[in-house]
Amino acid sequence: MTGASTSRQDLPVGANPFSRRAVLAIVLIGGALLLALLWMVGTGAGMGSINDGQAQVGSKGLTGYAAMADYLERRGYALRRVRNEGALNAPGLLVLTPPPFADGKAIEKIVAAHRHTGPTLVIGPKWVESRPQADEKAVKTGWVRLSGTQAPTWKNFLDEVTVAIGPISRGQTANWRGMGISGSLPDRRAVLSGRGGDLVPLIVASDGRVLAAFLDDGGSYSGLEKLAARRPTLEVQDERLQPLIIVFEPDLLNNYGMARPQSAELAERLVRAAGVSPGGPVLFDLTLNGLGQSANLLTLAFTPPFLAATLCLLLAAVVTGWRAFLRFGPPFMPDRAIAFGKLALVANAAGLMRRSGRLHLLANPYADRARERLAQALALPSALDVEAAGHAIDRALASRRPDAEPFTALVERLKAARGPHDLLKAARDLHALERMLIR
Template identity: 50%
Template structure:
């Protein structure tokens, strides 16, 4: 058989297989985690580039080298350490928000931004994707979360709020009349409006938050004794953090400082939640395949596939050209006869003819007298073995042993003994 020339180099084949395998695994991961797309749909979340979105503050933090995460996994926001910024819509389930906040009290700080603007997409050919126009205000209805806190939104006819202030810092608000504020027991004000209304505060509890005390300009020793507890900061006025508010430099710097004070640690992740805004990755079989404990099984499967591919590449090569289906000449007769005997299950019938054929060849090679009986000829062959000092069984015994074989493997083993005697004597 001869080898035909390979149409592709081995390196090309390996590269094609690796690229295909990586692309397939990547597709499964993207499908399972519902990734892809920036989320710039005009919503009030970190993916929004409109007036009501929070893409600006995320990019601002990233520019400082902070680890910013746009989180789409609901389980991760309840368990992942670091600062979490929640921007739920007005229609979000309050009990779900409370569940996330309570789960994080000893994991990391949480900032909850209440919504205010009812925005619609800009219907113009000149408008960029994600641009919105503000048409009205809408207060959150989060029953089950911070029910002791009330939220109010001013109207077009309300008196100006006088911008925002914290300590000696001052700044404007995009809409100084339609300002959202909070009130209720258990709030420690951080940022207030010019008229004294609370624009941002943290929930008063047993925790001790020195960074927030310093930022708000209050007694540094204020707080409880539970230093393991993390704060929950309520930002009632979203224009303190959204893109519209960040158009003012003073407000942008205020937003940055507020987030850093709540985090009190620049080395930790800064996660912006997107799950409450409809971008959560649903749990499915593909999602589970890339999460513990099933991640181990996925990795084992991938390693097994790599091992199979490696073994396949080692035997990969140009196709071998096989010979003709029907052999020519004597080889055809031998092959056909052997195949017929094997198929009919009569392999044991060849034992006696083979032993007789070896005896006749040895008699001719040793020059033994002709015309003698088979037994006499075999005894002469035994005598030739003795004269030459050959060990092992005598020919007569080996031939008789071969003739009594019935199973194919016994026949093969005993025929090998007879063949070895023939080789030794010739």
């Protein structure tokens, strides 16, 4: 078997296979990808979608609250989706959407801790979700099928409050009213309501059942009582204990109910009732729905007081990278102070004369050496003096080139020159004459 041979031109030793621009592009692209990876690790982005069909803020199914969150964001509220338990005590309205069988002690712990820093809104669960069949068409990610209802059983959280699920009677319309607005429920067959001695109703159904209320547990909530009587804003007098609002019927605020404009208006009124104005923080909890994440070292690195050390390290990395970029390529061999060879010797001597400013002193020696070389080439007697040798060279030049400038005239012009330009021109003319006669 025979094949065609290929040849390649090897790179010289010490040559760089990449240009400076190519290496700079590689470094910048690699740095951007590293920063993107660090951001994804720190924020949890790209680590799995939270659109899982549950009754939580990231879900786009009927029971989720993605529509409510999107509406509040568009209305100017600073909305955060919290996946770290340590961030639940941040100022702002905390919205909890626990599942039916969540740990009541965990809910009580979160609510009790947050009410010292901000209001809390708890939305109860009702629906039992199931995933659509695989062969169903036009089904999007996160969509669910409502297969039943289940009242929450949160033991050790608001044990004095009882909840119940029941239909709206046939003689009643499936409507709700309160806080100055009214609307309709998407499903009259199963309505979740609550009752208890410490509840002050905010939203009631057409048959009088309490669908949303705030808890009057000893704090001064006269503002909420007035709000329940159609006052648009809330004034909380007890700053030590912030309000706790409970929405028993989830269809008032979930994606199922947010298809109606009255539910969107109700969502904002509840947020304003808690004392949060547009631009204020609203925190949606994801930890109770099993989507929590612990704080990682990367997140801590960008949190005070570690942020200062991180910035110093980044600055040092930038300086090191810049120094490496300037040093890019093979090292240069230092030149010798005195190079080898006649050419280097002449160059060093010429450089010394140029820096000393004594170029005019070169005229006489250069003319004498040119006369000696011409006298030898023309076989002139060695006994001739300088003047006689010059005239003999003039006669030899006149016999060959009558129109050429005489040798003696060139010598006088060379000796009379003072500037570098005139000196160099006279020397070149003399050198050209010498080459013509020697040929």
